[in-house]
Amino acid sequence: xxxxxxxxLLRADWVRIIGMKLVxxxxxxxxxxRIATRVDEFASALASTMxxxxxxxxxxxxxxxxxxxFLQCGLCATALGFSVPMMDLVLLMAVTNLVGFLPLAPSNxxxxxxxxxxxxxxxxxxxxxxxxxxxxxxxxxxxxxxxxLIGFIxxxxxxxxLKEVMKDLKCED
Numbered sequence: 001x002x003x004x005x006x007x008x009l010l011r012a013d014w015v016r017i018i019g020m021k022l023v024x025x026x027x028x029x030x031x032x033x034r035i036a037t038r039v040d041e042f043a044s045a046l047a048s049t050m051x052x053x054x055x056x057x058x059x060x061x062x063x064x065x066x067x068x069x070f071l072q073c074g075l076c077a078t079a080l081g082f083s084v085p086m087m088d089l090v091l092l093m094a095v096t097n098l099v100g101f102l103p104l105a106p107s108n109x110x111x112x113x114x115x116x117x118x119x120x121x122x123x124x125x126x127x128x129x130x131x132x133x134x135x136x137x138x139x140x141x142x143x144x145x146x147x148x149l150i151g152f153i154x155x156x157x158x159x160x161x162l163k164e165v166m167k168d169l170k171c172e173d
Contacts, residue, residue, distance in 0.1 A: 012043040012044065012046050012047035013043075015039070015042065015043040015046055016039060016040065016043045019035070019036070019039030019040075019042070019043065020036065020039065022035065022039070069093070069143070070086070070089060070090060070093065072139075072142055072143060073089055073093055073139060074086070074089055075142075076135055076138045076139050076142055077089070077135060079138065080131060080134055080135055080138065082125070082127055082131065084120075084123065088123060092115075092116070092119050092120075095115065095119070096111075096112055096115040096116060096119070099111050099112075099115050100112055109140065112136040112139070112140070113132060113133045113135075113136035113137065114132075115132075115136075116132035116133070116135050116136045117129040117130075117131075117132025117133055117136075118132070119132070120132040120135070
């Protein structure tokens with residue numbers, strides 16, 4: 001679905017058809033006109049902006065960002081003195097991020113460490129629970145805190161004030 005769904009979004013006429021099918025649902029009867037208007041606006045904006053070239057660009061950027069993410073996770077493991085095969089790392093991080101959607105703790109703290117501790121103990125070269133916890137916390141530092149620091153530096157180099165944002169928002173309305 002994750003591969004096929006964006007292909008449907010490349011075609012504005014398909015978006016209109018799917019949207020109009022939703023408008024016909026009984027559950028949405030009261031808001032039929034408003035939803036139909038929004039579907040048409042979305043499809044029109046999509047037709048004017050989303051091209052195959054733009055989608056290809058998005059795919060390349062996404063692949064590059066996930067490559068960097070998995071390299072960072074692998075480097076965190078190496079820094080703690082163990083290694084995880086790349087396929088295991090990809091699957092482990094995918095499941096860990098999926099479990100992170102559970103609203104148990106801010107920034108996924110705790111759920112990530114529990115998942116990593118549990119999965120690391122079941123690898124071909126099992127690691128103790130402490131290593132999973134340390135790995136999760138190191139990832140938090142590298143990915144969240146490190147990313148926040150990079151964003152803070154960028155903001156200092158090119159600040160954006162609230163007045164500018166509000167002015168831009170008023171111009172778009």
